[in-house]
Amino acid sequence: MVEVRNLKKQFGSLVAVEDVSLSVKAGEVFAIIGASGSGKSTILKCINFLEPPTAGEIWVDGRRVGVVQTGGRLRPARASELRLSRAEIGMVFQNFNLFPHFTALQNVIEAPMAVRGLSRRDAVDLAKELLDRVGLGDKFDEHPRRLSGGQQQRVAIARALAMRPKVMLMDEVTSALDPELVEEVLGVMKTLARDGMTMLVVTHEMAFARDVANSVVFVDGGRVVEQGPPSELLRAPQEARTKAFLQRILRTDA
Amino acid sequence: MNLDFGIIAVVWPALLQGSLVTIQLTLAVLVCATPLAVLVALGRDSRLPAVRLPLAVMSAILRGIPPLLVLFIVFFGLPPAGLALDPFPSAVLAMTCYMAFYFGEVFRGGLQSVPPDQWRAADALGLKRSRTVVRIILPQTLPAVLPPYISHATEVLKGTALATAVAVPELTSAARQVFVVTFRPFEVLMVAAVIYAVLDGILLALQHAGERWAARTGTSTRY
Amino acid sequence: MRIDLLMDYWPAIWNGFLITVLLSFVVLALSTPIAFFLALARQSQFAMLRWPATVYVNVFRALPVLIVLYFAFYALPQFGMSLSAFQAATAGLVIASSAYLAEDIRAGLAAVDPGQRQAATALGIPYWRALRRIYLPQAIPISLPPYITRAIIIVKGTALASLVAVNDLTAEAVRAISITYRPYEFLAVAAALYLLINALLAVLQSLAERRIALKHGRVVAGPATVVQ
Numbered sequence: 001m002v003e004v005r006n007l008k009k010q011f012g013s014l015v016a017v018e019d020v021s022l023s024v025k026a027g028e029v030f031a032i033i034g035a036s037g038s039g040k041s042t043i044l045k046c047i048n049f050l051e052p053p054t055a056g057e058i059w060v061d062g063r064r065v066g067v068v069q070t071g072g073r074l075r076p077a078r079a080s081e082l083r084l085s086r087a088e089i090g091m092v093f094q095n096f097n098l099f100p101h102f103t104a105l106q107n108v109i110e111a112p113m114a115v116r117g118l119s120r121r122d123a124v125d126l127a128k129e130l131l132d133r134v135g136l137g138d139k140f141d142e143h144p145r146r147l148s149g150g151q152q153q154r155v156a157i158a159r160a161l162a163m164r165p166k167v168m169l170m171d172e173v174t175s176a177l178d179p180e181l182v183e184e185v186l187g188v189m190k191t192l193a194r195d196g197m198t199m200l201v202v203t204h205e206m207a208f209a210r211d212v213a214n215s216v217v218f219v220d221g222g223r224v225v226e227q228g229p230p231s232e233l234l235r236a237p238q239e240a241r242t243k244a245f246l247q248r249i250l251r252t253d254a
Numbered sequence: 255m256n257l258d259f260g261i262i263a264v265v266w267p268a269l270l271q272g273s274l275v276t277i278q279l280t281l282a283v284l285v286c287a288t289p290l291a292v293l294v295a296l297g298r299d300s301r302l303p304a305v306r307l308p309l310a311v312m313s314a315i316l317r318g319i320p321p322l323l324v325l326f327i328v329f330f331g332l333p334p335a336g337l338a339l340d341p342f343p344s345a346v347l348a349m350t351c352y353m354a355f356y357f358g359e360v361f362r363g364g365l366q367s368v369p370p371d372q373w374r375a376a377d378a379l380g381l382k383r384s385r386t387v388v389r390i391i392l393p394q395t396l397p398a399v400l401p402p403y404i405s406h407a408t409e410v411l412k413g414t415a416l417a418t419a420v421a422v423p424e425l426t427s428a429a430r431q432v433f434v435v436t437f438r439p440f441e442v443l444m445v446a447a448v449i450y451a452v453l454d455g456i457l458l459a460l461q462h463a464g465e466r467w468a469a470r471t472g473t474s475t476r477y
Numbered sequence: 478m479r480i481d482l483l484m485d486y487w488p489a490i491w492n493g494f495l496i497t498v499l500l501s502f503v504v505l506a507l508s509t510p511i512a513f514f515l516a517l518a519r520q521s522q523f524a525m526l527r528w529p530a531t532v533y534v535n536v537f538r539a540l541p542v543l544i545v546l547y548f549a550f551y552a553l554p555q556f557g558m559s560l561s562a563f564q565a566a567t568a569g570l571v572i573a574s575s576a577y578l579a580e581d582i583r584a585g586l587a588a589v590d591p592g593q594r595q596a597a598t599a600l601g602i603p604y605w606r607a608l609r610r611i612y613l614p615q616a617i618p619i620s621l622p623p624y625i626t627r628a629i630i631i632v633k634g635t636a637l638a639s640l641v642a643v644n645d646l647t648a649e650a651v652r653a654i655s656i657t658y659r660p661y662e663f664l665a666v667a668a669a670l671y672l673l674i675n676a677l678l679a680v681l682q683s684l685a686e687r688r689i690a691l692k693h694g695r696v697v698a699g700p701a702t703v704v705q
Binding site: 048050079080083084085086087089090091093095097098099100101110111114115156159160163 | 590601611
């Protein structure tokens with residue numbers, strides 16, 4: 001479903017991501033772990049071209065993102081083409097980034113109406129169904145500031161789902177939450193995983209990675225250090241850097 | 255349309271003379287308005303209503319009417335009161351009054367950026383009020399005050415063009431004298447514009463230097 | 478105080494006041510949309526838009542407004558463009574004002590959380606729609622106070638038009654003084670009328686701020702909470 005080939009991203013002279021290749025199958029939950037500043041969030045942002053990659057290829061559902069082939073030649077995608085690619089890729093941010101002047105419902109219906117051309121009635125039906133699904137059936141008309149962080153993040157998930165994305169990118173979606181609110185968001189993500197949503201999840205929640213992910217990569221210094229099923233990578237890491245990282249995380253978790 | 259920038263060879267002495275007057279006027283206003291502005295800043299937050307209220311009223315008036323009108327108030331209003339000033343000092347006086355309140359707001363913001371405990375600490379040590387202000391408080395306002403101070407200084411520089419209305423021979427006035435005679439307003443005004451831009455650029459460079467200094471000092475004094 | 482003299486010249490002063498109001502209104506009405514597009518152009522990803530807008534804004538903010546007015550009034554005829562005094566003053570003031578306003582509007586747009594842009598982009602919402610529906614509703618409350626502050630400066634700046642032969646409030650006051658030699662009466666009246674315009678703008682500002690605060694449900698300090 002998602003193929004990342006030899007991805008490189010440079011900010012000025014700083015190389016944030018170097019030679020990263022990933023392959024995510026449909027229905028898979030793919031966890032990316034690593035210290036802050038290791039480049040794991042940058043990888044996600046390159047997948048939907050929020051940060052255009054310096055080099056490498058991104059494929060989602062068999063189509064190249066950000067590059068269009070016309071008559072045997074490759075050219076950068078136009079803004080309108082990029083928009084359509086992005087509409088297929090849902091993204092949820094660490095800081096929610098809800099639109100503060102919209103209600104929960106307005107947050108969810110905006111993009112389906114603007115991009116998918118849904119009528120307001122259809123968009124509202126869809127949004128109510130999705131908000132129900134993330135457990136916010138009674139919060140349609142609340143503005144984000146009246147919602148807890150966990151509730152805001154669930155609205156953000158519903159907003160991304162409303163585009164009927166083929167894959168969801170989750171960028172440290174529980175990092176900005178108070179500890180007691182983390183579980184309600186992870187719960188929604190687990191439900192999504194059970195329903196077969198393909199997800200790339202950048203996370204510090206090792207328990208979530210262990211229980212839900214099909215595959216885990218450890219990223220350090222912008223490179224993939226180690227990759228494997230969680231049962232192997234988290235329990236019996238091969239690389240010294242992975243071991244060191246996991247030890248640090250487990251100590252602070254306990 | 256035929257432009258003739260050769261005219262510059264003829265008119266540059268007049269424009270240079272005007273530029274010097276513009277610089278003098280700018281400096282004179284800055285020198286007079288700055289200490290006055292400190293007093294305005296202190297007075298506007300004074301505990302005494304007799305000090306605070308008149309200053310608040312004057313601030314509201316001066317900030318609500320055109321600077322050109324302030325200039326005319328000084329220029330036309332003082333002679334009948336028995337105080338006839340030449341154009342240059344009237345321009346300095348008018349702009350000083352006007353800018354003292356603008357700079358006053360800048361300094362007020364700076365004073366409010368100093369933690370109130372600093373006043374209390376100085377009181378506790380038994381320092382005199384004036385010494386507290388000069389030695390303890392004002393130096394601490396500098397990082398917050400310097401960048402907006404210089405950006406207001408460019409307003410003074412640009413504002414000196416108004417003095418042309420009361421026949422001060424500054425740059426804008428000199429340019430007008432020259433193009434009225436040569437019938438080459440575009441070329442002459444271009445030269446004047448470039449001179450203003452250069453003077454402005456110097457102040458801007460000072461501002462950047464000041465901001466860098468403030469950023470360094472500002473972080474090192476915090477804990 | 479010579480009230481009788483004031484009465485004699487009142488029609489001329491009133492006329493000058495109307496010209497000042499008209500000039501202020503026309504200048505603000507024209508320079509606001511120009512400033513808006515300049516602000517957008519300065520944020521554009523296209524250098525072709527970004528550079529000219531940046532140069533425009535920085536050049537006209539570096540010059541005395543009077544110099545810009547002189548260009549419009551004295552230099553344009555050199556290029557075969559003869560404008561009336563009012564038109565020239567309008568042109569000069571619009572050119573200068575739009576540069577200043579553009580900077581205030583840009584600051585408002587820049588103050589919107591960059592995460593909003595990321596979210597709108599990730600959802601694939603087209604630029605103009607995101608601008609209208611998402612960025613502007615958040616930028617306008619931020620831009621409004623500096624916008625009104627700038628509008629007051631622009632209103633005061635219209636007095637410069639008196640130096641390029643527009644018979645505005647300042648010009649009429651100065652004319653009355655030079656005929657009657659009674660400076661205080663006419664200076665006071667002119668000052669009062671300028672203060673009136675700017676007081677109205679200040680009231681407008683607090684009304685707008687209150688409306689925005691109400692709409693966004695923020696706690697409003699002062700009497701507004703009593704009204705609620």
